[in-house]
Amino acid sequence: MYGLIGSFKAAPGRRDxxxxxxLAGTGDMPGCRSYVVAQDxxxxxxxxITEVWDDAASHQASLQLPAVRAAIAQAKPLIASFGEHRVLxxxxxxxxxxxxxxxxxxxGDSPRDSR
Amino acid sequence: MYGLIGSFKAAPGRRDxxxxxxLAGTGDMPGCRSYVVAQDxxxxxxxxITEVWDDAASHQASLQLPAVRAAIAQAKPLIASFGEHRVLxxxxxxxxxxxxxxxxxxxGDSPRDSR
Numbered sequence: 416m417y418g419l420i421g422s423f424k425a426a427p428g429r430r431d432x433x434x435x436x437x438l439a440g441t442g443d444m445p446g447c448r449s450y451v452v453a454q455d456x457x458x459x460x461x462x463x464i465t466e467v468w469d470d471a472a473s474h475q476a477s478l479q480l481p482a483v484r485a486a487i488a489q490a491k492p493l494i495a496s497f498g499e500h501r502v503l504x505x506x507x508x509x510x511x512x513x514x515x516x517x518x519x520x521x522x523g524d525s526p527r528d529s530r
Numbered sequence: 531m532y533g534l535i536g537s538f539k540a541a542p543g544r545r546d547x548x549x550x551x552x553l554a555g556t557g558d559m560p561g562c563r564s565y566v567v568a569q570d571x572x573x574x575x576x577x578x579i580t581e582v583w584d585d586a587a588s589h590q591a592s593l594q595l596p597a598v599r600a601a602i603a604q605a606k607p608l609i610a611s612f613g614e615h616r617v618l619x620x621x622x623x624x625x626x627x628x629x630x631x632x633x634x635x636x637x638g639d640s641p642r643d644s645r
Contacts (some may be wrong), residue, residue, distance in 0.1 A: 418568045420535060420578065438622045449564060449625030450584060453533045453618035463535065463618055465580045467566060467625065499614075503568035503578055507553050510564030510582065512625045 416448065416511070418503035420468040422455075424495045430460050433493040437464065438485055440486035446473025448511040461498065511529050531563065531626070532589055533618035534581040537570075539610045545575050548608040552579065555601035561588025563626040576613065582620050 425433045437452045444450070449467040468474040477483050505511075540548045556629045559565070564582040583589040592598050620626075 418566070418578075420580065435619050436596065442624075444624075447624060449581070449623070451533070451564065451620055451623040451626065453620040454595065455616065457617075459566055463533075465535065465566070488576055501570065501578065502570055502572075505568040506549050508564070508566040509557075509559075509562060510625050510627045511566065 416499075416505035417468040417471045418505040419464070419468075420496035420499060420501040420503065421445060421465075422461055422463045422500075424458075424460045424496045424498065425462060426493055427460060429493040430454065430462060433490055436486055436490050436493070443481070444477045444480065444483070446470070448513055449475065455508070460495070463499075467511055478494055487520070531620035532583040532586045533616075533620040534579070534583075535616040535618065536580075537576055537578045537613035537615075539573075539613065540577060541610045542575060544608040545569065547578060548605055549577060551601055551605050551608070552577070555598055557597070559592045559595065559598065561585070562592065569631045569642070575610070578614075582626055611623060616618055 434452055434454065446469040447466070448469065449465070451465045453463045453465075455461040455463060466474070478487070487527075549567055549569065561584040562581070563584065564580070566580045568578045568580075570576040570578060581589070583592075593602070
């Protein structure tokens with residue numbers, strides 16, 4: 416599975432608006448096993464997103480979905496800067512939609528930075 | 531909800547062993563909504579864990595579970611160093627056990643994984 420961990424800073428005072436946009440866009444994304452939006456209590460403008468996808472291709476395809484494209488267009492002006500960005504190979508765990516627990520995943524995808 | 535993002539480096543050559551231990555310990559942890567173990571293709575010894583819990587107390591309580599204590603004891607000698615460590619406030623998303631999609635969480639329920 417393909418994993419992403421990213422953080423970014425919202426424009427001052429726009430974090431909640433940005434978070435709401437990100438959450439509204441997470442409904443129907445084929446191949447998305449987990450998409451979690453979090454705030455950092457220590458850095459009030461910072462937003463973290465962790466994602467798990469079947470593979471890099473399913474993540475890439477999601478960026479073409481009309482709802483996602485619209486959310487990205489709306490979110491862009493609310494983002495002041497990007498922080499952490501990790502592309503990972505997810506091995507397993509708990510809370511991965513469409514998968515039984517702890518089943519290690521074959522994979523074969525090639526992680527790509529698609530920001 | 532309470533979120534954790536952490537990374538650490540396995541002792542040389544012990545990453546797969548460490549990952550297997552971490553995955554074996556993620557079965558029955560009350561209050562755990564997501565627990566994802568990932569590897570970093572760019573840093574072969576590095577392991578990332580992202581976790582979502584009902585609250586800090588449920589995470590804290592998990593550390594006293596016999597299975598978790600045993601896993602920690604076994605894992606310790608396999609860890610060379612700790613890296614990233616973020617404590618976050620999870621707002622919502624997709625793939626959070628015990629919760630419907632995108633619904634910001636009110637709390638009060640005790641989610642159990644029934645998949």
